[in-house]
Amino acid sequence: MGCKSKRVGPKIVSIADRRRLYGHIKMNSNLLRIAPTLAVSGVGRSGHYQAIAEGLYTKPVKISARAVGWPAHEVEQINRAKIAGFNDDQLRQLVTKLHAQRKELAPSV
Numbered sequence: 001m002g003c004k005s006k007r008v009g010p011k012i013v014s015i016a017d018r019r020r021l022y023g024h025i026k027m028n029s030n031l032l033r034i035a036p037t038l039a040v041s042g043v044g045r046s047g048h049y050q051a052i053a054e055g056l057y058t059k060p061v062k063i064s065a066r067a068v069g070w071p072a073h074e075v076e077q078i079n080r081a082k083i084a085g086f087n088d089d090q091l092r093q094l095v096t097k098l099h100a101q102r103k104e105l106a107p108s109v
Contacts, residue, residue: 029072033068040079056091059099061102
């Protein structure tokens, strides 16, 4: 009789464990494509791109030659800011801060 092995899924890591593992980087590194981004933001495609043009939403991240996405933590922060009642100027400041954080996280080349 051979050894039976079970396929084990990804380990669920607590927030505290993540903070210990990753230190100061406390953000989700998942990228959301356009459909999920629109679904959680509650706006249409043209409204979403208009918000980007006005500086009210972060610019997309290039995933491949023909695909873009938005970091999930940025989408979440912008949604929380909207729920909290941020005005357009406050949202622009948040977007500027999020873009700056992207540059800080970028590996030096």
